Structures are given as structure tokens and as C-alpha cells.
Amino acid sequence: MYSHPVKPYFVGLCAFILLLCGCNEKGLSDSYDLEGTLRKWQPVTLTFDGPQVSETDSINPFLDYSLVVNFSNKDTTYNVHGYFAADGDAANSSADAGNKWRVKFSPNTIGTWKFRAFLMEGKNIAVKQFSLPKKNESIWDINGEFEVRPVDTTAVGFYRTGKLAYDGTHYLKQSETHKPFLKNGVGSPENFLAYSEFDGTYDNGGPATPTLNDGLHQYPTHVDDWKENDPVWGDGRGKGMIGALNYLSGKGMNSLYFLVMNENGDGNDVWPWIAPDEQTRYDVSKLDQWETVFTHMDRLGMAMNVFTQETENDTVLNKGELGLERKLFYKELVARFGHHLGIVWNLGEETNRSPEQLKNYADYIRSIDPYEHPIAVHNHVRVTGERREGRPLDPIKETFTPMLGYRNFEIPSLQMYDTTEVHKEVKKWLDLSRKKKKPWVVYLDEIGHWDIGVTTDTAANNNHDMVMRSSLWGSLMSGAAGTSWYFGGKDIPNNDISAEDFRARDNWWNISANAKKFFEDHLPFETMQCHDELLSNDKAYCFAKKDEIYLVYLPKNETTDLTIGDGAFTIAFYDPKEGGMLYDKQNEGWKITKPNSVELSAYNGQKGKDWVIVIARK
Template identity: 75%
Template sequence: MFYQRPVPGLILICTLLSVLTNCQRTEPNQNFELDGPFKKWQPVTLTFDGPEVSETAVKNPFLDYSLLVKFTNGNHSKTVPGYFAADGHAADTGADSGNKWRVKFAPDLAGKWRFEAFLMEGKNIAIEQHTLPGRNDAIWEVNGDFEIAPVDSTATGFYKTGKLAYTEDRYLEECETGAPFLKNGVGSPENFLAFHEFDGTFDNGGADTPTLEEGLHRYTDHIADWKDGDPLWGEEKGKGIIGALNYMASKEMNSLYFLVMNEHGDGNDVWPWIAPDVQTRYDVSKLEQWETVFTHMDALGIAMNVFTQETENDTILNKGELGLERKLFYKELVARFGHHLGVVWNLGEETNRTPEQLKSYASYLRRIDPYDHPIAVHNHVRVTGKRMEGRPLDPIKETLTPLLGYKNFEIPSLQMFDTTEVHKEVLKWIDLSKKKKKPWVVYLDEIGHWDIGVTTDSAANNNYAAVMRSSLWGSLMAGGAGTSWYFGGLDTPNNDMAAENFRTRDRWWAISNNARHFFQDHLPFWEMRSHDGLLSNKEAYCFAKKDEIYVVYLPKGERTDLQIGDGAYSIAFYDPLKGGMLLDKQNEGWKITRPNSVELSAYNGQTERDWVIVIAKK
């Protein structure tokens, strides 16, 4: 839709010509386009006419202009940064110049919204001006309003469940439904955005991936998963990457881990700029194409686990400090993608940065992000008894301990070399953060030796049984909020950066979702916590709301005593490998040994497999 609205008073407009002629007075800007479904949570797009510039103009459109729009509904308001949009259709046209300036807004309330939009200019103003200016300090001001209807009953994904938000609890919350969110995510390839049909994307000399054509992803096996009506750009581009997302959603995977900048990193094939080393000039068409992909993720309910850098390149921007290029990087990410509903900003994979630097990043992000998306960081692995390249023996402790209680940090994104330590490590950070009055949402985002991770279904060294016990259930039974499943390796087909076909782990997606469904369908898990001390066997896990419900994970061949409260209890068994229904008790599998104690063993004598046992008060 296209609107024209009068703006009171005389306002200065600076075109590129007027910039060169000391800025002339002209008529006020009255033209803007307002577009969207106008339903709660679904993005509203405002596109304004502004100065005619290009990605490479002398006056930098990314640094030297700032578009801010304040949206107000009653006493509720958000000030949202905008961005240079070239011709307004750059995803399709590839344009690098134009006079369109845009803001995207995710309304979290139904009803009438008013907006005040200001476009300002000045040296480095994009990273310095984050509040609305005085009226005479803007190139132009535009006002308007629109009406937002309640949530669309036919909406899908996060458009139905709402934004993921931190609510001072162990789990993120879906803002519309109020339900706690358990992540079951795809964790490879980290260079998911190194897709051959994105503009300005090429292999810049990263790690060798001989199974990829020209070192880039094509996701050819998923082109058939693209459906009529799904988004594309340009001339039928994007079917492979959109189809890959469709497949993930069909397997109920609800999160994706990816880097938005790996210049000088392992892949060296993902960056938001017009060139890998031009860090203040952004590739508008590429970023609009990313936006197409991210919008589809919202509709599918796949959360964006956004890694902003990696261990190999975390000094590329300002030598690791919070300088001009880094501030602009965060500002462009927030302006272009902050309206998405499942975002977690991750400060870096296997971070080398100091706690002081990490806090400065988090503080700046929190300041400019109107949606207060959760902020995370990923640690180096801990290798017992070894010092890696001068790093401390316990990089997890060194990274995370100084962040405990910090107001602008919510998620430790754990990497565990020794998967047998997952359960106790997740529990450790849950307990420590609770004591600091800022409970953390603890994610497990990389597991095992870097060359293994989670194997393919057909791998000779298939490790699903071990990963299921130690990492999947070990994390959740400690109170963890979910996992991203890393594939392992670099250049092996369908491993980590060479991953093309996600069906190669089809069976694992089912196993990991068995756990998520069990927690969501059978437990008040947000009210439960680890109670391993109630067990006699240290190989088993206990997760409980004492005196009401107890869940025990029992590895194959094991048995344990469980202390329970007074009263009558029911008992049922669950097969974590096969999933499905809870199984009622049989003649074997449990017996009362003394008051307030039961002995638990395999369901009906089936000791060759792991069991999950539910003991609930009748």
C-alpha cells in the first residue's frame, strides 16, 4: 500500500546533490510505503524516500545517515533503527544504489500504533545517535499510524507463538503462548549462509571442502523440498536453501546455528559487506536475500542462533575492541534482522575475548536492540590436563564466571569436549547463575571431539546411543534448555562445513525430538529440577518436582533405588530411542524396597536398552 501524509512545518531534505551544495531547503518528505499483514507479531515494513546514494557513495549511507522510527501504542513504545535499502527491491534486482530507506517492525500488541520517523545525517551518526533527535536536527520527519489485528489464527511458526524472550527463568518463553521453549537445533554447517545464490558470496580461501562445488553450498538434495508459494529471489533463486529449511521443519527441528561473519575464519565465505575487507560498506542485495531466508525461518518456527564471529576471526573488527566497525556491524544486524522473533545474538564461537570485551559487546547490543533479544556466548573446549595454545585449563570457567549476574547476558552456549561431563556442567551453571539472581538459559551448542560430533545415520562409528544418554538426556535432565547438534569434521561429505543433505541424520532428528516431546507432553518441566541425590546409582539421572513427579533416566543394564515422598504413585516407562507412548508397568521394572523408596530397573526385563521412568503421585 502507498500513502501520502502531510508533515507540519518546513523540514530540510538533503539529497546527494544538496549534500554537495551545502544542503538546500526543499519541500518536506511526504511519501512512504506501508506494507505488511498488519497482524500481531508479523512484520510491518515502512519504506521512505530519502537521499539518493549508493553502497560506495562518498557520504557513507551506513555510517553517515541514521533512520530511527519510534512506534507507540498507548504507553508502550519502541524506537527501531532503520537502514539503507537501495532501490527497495535489491534482493531481486541486485541494486546497490537508490533512494529507499526502510525499517521493519514486529508489533507485539494489537491495536492502533503511531510512528514518528526521523532521518538524520552526520559523521558516524549511525553508531552514535540511538534516540530521537530534536525536530530541527533531522533531514526529515514523517508521522503516521496503522492498525494491528490480533494474532492470525492461521499463522504458523513464531507468527503464532510469538517472540522468544528471556523471563528470568531457565527457559526462554514464547511471548504469545507463554510456553517454555526447548531448543532442538541443527548445528551444522556453521557456514549455512555460504550459499551459491546469494549475491557477493564466494569461497575466499577457507578450509578445503572438496565435496562442495566452488566451495559453496547448493543444498541440491533439498531443492525438491521447496514448495509452490515458498519465497524466492531474482530469477528462481533460493530453492535449495529454502527447501533445506522446509526439511528441517518437517523433522520438527526448531533452531539453526549459523555464522553471519566468518571472514578470515574456517569457511571464509560469509560476510555482510560488499567485500570481505570492506567493513563499513554493506551488501544491500545480499542482506535482503538473507532476509528472505530468515523470514521463512520465522514462519517455520526455526529460531535464529546468530553467531556474530568465530574464534579464528574475533579480532578482525577493531582488534577485538568495541570500535567503529564493530558497532556498525551490530547496528546493521539489529536494524535489518532484529524484528525476527526467534533471535539469539551469540557474541562469538569459541570466544577468545576477555570478559570486559564481551560485556562491552553485550551492553551495546542491548542498548540498540529494541526487542531485547537474549545474548549468548560460546566457550572454548576444556581438555583435561592440557593447555591448548596458551589458553587456560578451564576456558569454560574463565569465560563464564565473570559473566554471572551480568544484566546484559542470558545464555551460556556450552561446548563440551568430554560428553560425559555434560550433565554436571549444565547443572553447575544453572545453579551458579540462580545464586547470582540472574538465572541462565543454558544451551549445549557443540559436543564431543571436533571431528566426530553427531555422526550420520549410516556411519560405521554411529554414536547415537551414547549421545542420546550423555548429551541429549544428560542436558535436559539437568535443566538445560536445549541443544544444537554439531556434525563433526570439516571436509567429509555431510559433515560440518561440507554438510549439504540433512537427511543423512534423519534418524537422529527423530531420536532428539523424542526427548523434546516427552518433556513437553508429560512433564511440568519448568517447575522441576535435578535431584540426582535421590538415586543410589550415579550413572542415572533424576529430574523431579519432589513429592509430585519424578523422572529417572536409567542407562541399559543399570538399576537404582529412588527415594520418593509419601502417598500413592503411578509408574510408567518410556523408550527414549523409539519414542511413542508411555508404557504401563509390567511385572518387572520396579518394586517397593522400603517405605518411601522404590527399586527401578529395565522395563519388563529389557536390559539391552536405556529407559526413562516416570513416577507420579496419583
């Protein structure tokens, strides 16, 4: 093995010989392997022969080389970062050395794409050089082209609906179908990637998890959810994790929240490096195995809420500043995973970082991510009565107010301690963002006291009815773009760190999926806004496009008046817990009390349950 290519002494003769064998003057082949379906949205993989190196080589393959590939068509140009891929099959071989260098690209249009790939060498060049230098000092400079055909009509997931993109509205859009994306997310375990069948993964001293073997997940109850022809790696590893994703997708969940780095954090069992303290040396085989999982998520249409750090460890990299290790961390994430179609980059869970630091992170990620994936951050919980420096502590306000209107920030990832505040808090940030001329996509990503969250189906303190009313429908009826469901900290063996069996919340997934399905099937929700002022009862919610359609959430044992427009309307009732059909009998649960006003009550006298009521113009 040699650490970098050696230039031949007899340049003229060697150049002639190399030309005959298809190599450049540094002895490296100008050929490449192209893989992929060559369909719109599906990844194109280019693999090149480059310097033979290892993860621990004296010339750092992650820091001291930079592979950049320029992809262009008649309308668009992308500069896409590549990465060291060891032997090109590291997920299966567990290789840590090789001469393969790779880039993955997700084409957004059909037709001819040309590319120019170049690999440069230099001290720390990976975080310095992101484009072709004026004087080409690359190890090689390779050109080629390929033809991309239209979307595969038999494709599934995001390969059919396209990349999730921010378009200046309150909902991400699916780029192919242009339909709004309503997130129905799983928020636990946050250490989902602490999986025993990934290379280089171990418990580095996190909390006691007596129900896990060696402190790592195996998802054993979901092995049977793995299906023939689903991916595995190595000698058949990965069935538990892939099966878990299959189960969740089958229950209507379309998003997963997970940390890619919790070194020195709650779990202390997830990191992308060869060791927790080797923060410029990346574990190629582990990351290739992650890639297998993320590709399966694209096929399932399951969005990736990628949390890059958490509150306990957000100074691990450069003491919280945007230094070399942090830049390399973001660059490796973007290079290896940026081609995925459902990504949201989250700057940190329960962030402690200053607005200036968060903006620096966001600016850097946006500068190296050619796909402009949405950027989010998650706030510390607000606890009533707690004080800091003589004033009320409001980390929600302190985190998000400075980000309003910021060019490289799209999503406040809300954590709410008091679920009764969810509805008004979501509306507040939607309204404020509109006033700043950059409407936000608001996510509700964690609720309740840290040790409760959403309980299991069989828990003695089952809180599903409360969460359904206050957080699920409460957020959606304000205009939130979706939710993620946190499991709490005490409900062992199904808490935020130790959760293994997602069926423990099977009933909850039904309730959550009911809401998503209702919005998608029955509402033009992207054109609607919160209009609680039209109701006489402040315990109810109203989401409406005035004079056209009104949606009212009515808690059990409550009634309310609704002010509506002139003309004829239809009315229908929906059971948010049971789901299913709409009940549309005209005289069951409503009556006209005065012009432009109706009184709403429980359908057919069933006051002991919550009701969703749709009033639409005929």
C-alpha cells in the first residue's frame, strides 16, 4: 500500500504507456464505474480509482483529499462532494482501506447530464476547496455524461414523489408531485443508530439499559417484518432494523428522528468516526451500512430528520464553534448522505448554541449541500416558573426569535413541556415567520415531561386521548407541518433510549396516522389557517379557508358556536381516535342559531368522545 500517488521519473515515456492503458500521468485510471437506474430522482453512483489509502493513513483520506464532481445539464449545475469508499463494498466487506472514491448524485431533471470529476490533495483541503481551482492541480480530472429518463412509474416512496423541498410556504413539497408533505414521525429512540449489527458501534458509557444486550439495539421483534429482497449487509445483518422501518411505514409513519452523533451525550453510542475521540477519521464501513438503511427509507418514503448533535454534547466539536472538525463532520454527512430525498438537517437537539453559532452552522451546510435540504433546530424545554439571570426562562423565544427571516433557516423543531400550549405556540411562530417574509415549516418534535412523552398502549397512565387532542390535532389545527412522537424516559423497556419494539405503541400509530390520512383525504390544508376567533368556545380549535371550508375540533362534553359565511354548506363528523368514515347526516350534532352562525355539538349525542367536524360550501 502507498499513501499517495508517485509521479513517474520518465514522464514522456510513462505518459505514452499510460495513455495506451487508459491511465493518467499519475498512474491512475481515467475510467469509472457508473451505477443506478438512470431515472429521475434515483441515485447515480460514480466510483473512481484513486489513491490507495486507509482510514488511519498518514495522509488523512477524509481531510487531505477533496473529491468534487460538477454535474450539469442545459439548465442547472451542481457541485457535489464525494468521499473515500475504501474497497467500494465496505458495507459488506467491513474494509477500512482501498482505492475507491465515490460520489452519489440525485438528478432532478431528465435528459443529458455531463460531469467533471476531480480529486485534489492538500493539507485540510476537504474543508477548504469546494470547486475546481483556476490552476488544475487535481490528481485526476475525469469527464463523462449519462442520460436520465423520466420517473419510474413503478417506483415507490420518494423515488416516485421526489425530493422534499422548501418552497416558501408552511409545508415542504414533494418535488415531483408538488403535493405538500405532512410529517407523521417517530421520534424515539433518539439513538436509533446504536444498532448492534453496525460496524464499530458500542456502548461507550451511556445510561444503564438492562433490557438491551451490551447497551445496543437489536430490534428482535421486528426481524419477522423484514421481507424477501429487502436489503441486508455482511452475512445477512440488518434484518431487525430494516424490519422495524417496514413495520412503521406499514402503520402510516413517514418520518424518523435520529441522532448521528451522541458521543458524550445521553446514549453515548452513536458516532460516525472510527472511535469517539478520532474526529477526523471516519468509519467507512459503518457509514456504508447507514447508507443501506437510509436508501431503504427513501424507498419507503420515510423522511430523515438528521439531528447532528444534542444538548449534552454540542461543544464536543470545536467547543461549539465552526472549526475544522465540525466543518469536516458536516461535509462528510453531506457528501455521503446528501443525495437522499427526505432529509432535514437539524442543527441540534435542545440546543445551547448562540444564534450566531447556529447561523454559522446553517450557512456552512447550505454552502456545501447542492440540494438545499431544509435546515432546522430544536429548542430547550420551557418550564413555567423557572428563572435565569432574574428573568423568566423562555428558551423557545430565545432560540427562534433571532432566526426569524434568516435566509438559511426553515424549520423550528418545537419541544413543548406544557401540551396545553402547543396549539397557540405553533400559531405564534407561523404568524411571526410570515411577518418576516420567510414563512416557516413548523414541526412539533417533542412533548411533555422528559419521563413521559407518549406512553405505551398498555401503560397504566395511558395518555393517548390527551396527546391526541392537545398535541396531534392541536398542532395540525394551527398549521403545523407535522409531528414526531417522543417516548419518554422512564417507561423501560420502551423509553427514548431502550425502545426495541415499536408495536408497544401500535394503537398510538393508528391514532396519529388517522389524522394524517384525514388531512390528506379531505382538506386543502395547505390553503387553510387557524381561525379560532370564529369559535365561541376556547377549548375547541378551528382551521379554515374562510367562506369555503371550516374544520372544528370539539373536545368531549363541549359545544361551540361557529361563525360561517353566507350560503349553503354541508356538514360531516369524524371520530379522530377510531378513524374510518365521515358521518354526514345533516341533523345530528348541529343547528342554526342565528344568521351566519351554527351551534356544534357531539355527533348523535355521543358526548363522551372528541369529534372533528367539517363544514364545507356546497
